[in-house]
Amino acid sequence: MTLQELRYLVALADTGHFGQAAERCHVSQSTLSTQLKKLEEYLGITVFDRSLKRIHPTPIGREIVESARLILHEADRIRELAKYGQDPMALTLHVGVIPTLGPYYLPHVLPTVHAAYPKLKLLLREVTTALMLAQLHDGKLAAGLLALPIEEEGLNVVPLFIEPFLAALPSAHPLTKKAKVSIDALSRENLLLLEEGHCLRDQALAVCGLEGRASEEVRATSLETLRMMVGMGVGVTLLPHLASASSAKILRDGVAIRPLAAPGAGRTIALVWRKRTPYFETLKNIAHTLSTHLPAGVVAVAERKKKR
Numbered sequence: 001m002t003l004q005e006l007r008y009l010v011a012l013a014d015t016g017h018f019g020q021a022a023e024r025c026h027v028s029q030s031t032l033s034t035q036l037k038k039l040e041e042y043l044g045i046t047v048f049d050r051s052l053k054r055i056h057p058t059p060i061g062r063e064i065v066e067s068a069r070l071i072l073h074e075a076d077r078i079r080e081l082a083k084y085g086q087d088p089m090a091l092t093l094h095v096g097v098i099p100t101l102g103p104y105y106l107p108h109v110l111p112t113v114h115a116a117y118p119k120l121k122l123l124l125r126e127v128t129t130a131l132m133l134a135q136l137h138d139g140k141l142a143a144g145l146l147a148l149p150i151e152e153e154g155l156n157v158v159p160l161f162i163e164p165f166l167a168a169l170p171s172a173h174p175l176t177k178k179a180k181v182s183i184d185a186l187s188r189e190n191l192l193l194l195e196e197g198h199c200l201r202d203q204a205l206a207v208c209g210l211e212g213r214a215s216e217e218v219r220a221t222s223l224e225t226l227r228m229m230v231g232m233g234v235g236v237t238l239l240p241h242l243a244s245a246s247s248a249k250i251l252r253d254g255v256a257i258r259p260l261a262a263p264g265a266g267r268t269i270a271l272v273w274r275k276r277t278p279y280f281e282t283l284k285n286i287a288h289t290l291s292t293h294l295p296a297g298v299v300a301v302a303e304r305k306k307k308r
Contacts, residue, residue, distance in 0.1 A: 003075055005039045006068040008032050009047065013065040016054035073139075081278055088281040090119035096132040096144035097124055100200045100223055101269060104242035105145070108295040116289050120282070129199045136274055143273040143283050147199050155272045156280075158287040161298040164241045164259070164266040165207060168226070170233045171254045180261040183207060190235030192226050195219040200267070204238045207265050231255045240267065241297045268301065 011021035012032070022029040040047050047061035057065050083090055097106065106124065113122065127135065127144075133152050135141040148159065167181040175181050175189075194201045200223075220226045226237045231254035244257045271287045273279070294300060 001039060001042060003072065005035050006072055008036050009039065009065060009068050010072060012036065012048060012055060013057050013061075016056065018055070087119060088279070089117040089285060091279065091282055092121040092123060093142040093279065093282065094123045094125065094140065096127045096135060096141045096146075098129055098132070098146050098199065099126045100194070100198060100240060100243065101145060101147070102126045104240070105269075105295065108242075109290060109293065112293045113286065113289055117285070120286075136272065139274075142277065142279055143271055143286070145269065145271055147203065147267040148270050150272070154275050156275050156277075156283075157270050157272050158284075158291070159268050159270045159301040160287070160291045161294050161300055162266050162268050163298045165204070165238045166241055166244050167258045167260055168230045168237045168239045168244060169256045169258060170230055170236070171256045172233075173236070173256065175236075176256040176258065178258065181258045182261040183265065186236060186238075186260075192229055192235040192237040193219060194223070194226065195221055200238075200240070203267055207238060207260075207262075227255055242295060266299075269298075 008021065008025055008027075011024045012018065015021045015024065018029050018033055022032040025032060036048070043064070045060055046058055047064055049056050049058050049061075080091055102124070110122075113120065125141070127141075129146050129150065132141065132144040132146060133150065133155075136144055136155065137152075145160075148157070150157070167175070167186055169176050169181070175185060178185075191204070193204055201219075220229065223239060223243045227239070227243075229235065230237055233254075239257070271283070271290060273283045277283065291300070
C-alpha cells in the first residue's frame with residue numbers, strides 16, 4: 001500500500017468517477033483503475049461500489065477513505081516541516097478569515113505579504129469564528145484572522161489593529177443631519193444585524209446595549225446585504241470601517257455613513273494560531289508584517305494603549 005494508491009483512493013471517493021479521478025491525479029484511467037483494484041485485493045475487501053452510476057465507497061470503504069485522508073494530510077505535513085527547516089517563509093499555509101473582514105481587508109494586505117515573502121503561499125478560507133476555532137484546534141487551519149475577544153485556551157493571540165464601527169443610515173434619515181450619531185439614538189432605530197453565528201452581530205448588540213433584546217425581523221448573511229437593506233430604508237446598521245470605505249458605492253446605494261459619538265466603539269482584529277504549532281516563526285513574521293502595514297482608518301493597538 002503506497003501513498004500514491006491512497007491518493008487515487010481519495011480522488012475517486014471525491015469525484016465518484018474514474019475518468020475525473022484519473023485526471024485529478026494526472027494518470028490514465030486504466031492506471032488508476034488497475035492500482036485501486038490491486039489495493040482492494042491487498043486489503044481483501046471492496047472499497048467502492050461500482051454498480052451505481054456514480055461510484056460510492058462501501059460502508060467500510062468510507063472509513064478507509066477517511067483514514068487515507070488523515071495519512072495523506074500527515075504526509076503533506078512532513079513535507080511542509082522539511083521545507084520549514086530550510087526556509088520558514090517558504091511554506092503553504094491554510095489561513096481562516098471571518099467573512100466580515102476578508103473582502104475588505106485582504107485586498108489591502110495580500111500584496112504586501114506576497115511582496116515581503118514571495119515563497120509563502122496562503123490558502124485563505126472564509127469561515128465564522130466558531131468554525132475557525134474548531135479548525136485551528138483540528139489542525140485544518142494554521143492560523144486565523146478574527147475579531148476579539150475569544151475564550152479559547154491553547155492559542156497565541158496577536159492583536160493587529162482596532163477597526164472603528166460607523167453608523168450606516170438611509171441617505172434621507174434625520175440622523176444624517178448630525179456630524180456624529182450617538183449610540184442612544186442608534187439603539188432606538190430598527191437595527192439591522194447579521195444572522196447568528198457572526199461575531200459582528202454580537203458586537204453590534206453589545207455596542208448598542210441590546211444584548212438579549214434583539215427582535216429584528218431581517219437577519220442578513222453578509223454586510224453587503226445589510227448595506228442594501230439600509231439603502232432601501234428598512235433600518236440602520238453598524239459597519240466596520242473597512243467595509244464602509246467605498247464612498248462612491250455608498251452614495252449609489254443611498255446609504256449615508258456617520259461616525260459614532262461614543263469613542264472606542266469598534267472591534268480588535270487579531271491573528272491567532274495554536275501555541276504548539278510547528279510554524280511559530282512563520283506566523284510571528286506574518287503578524288509583524290500585518291501589524292506594521294495597516295489600512296487607512298484603523299488604529300494600531302499600540303496607539304490606542306498610548307492614548308489611554
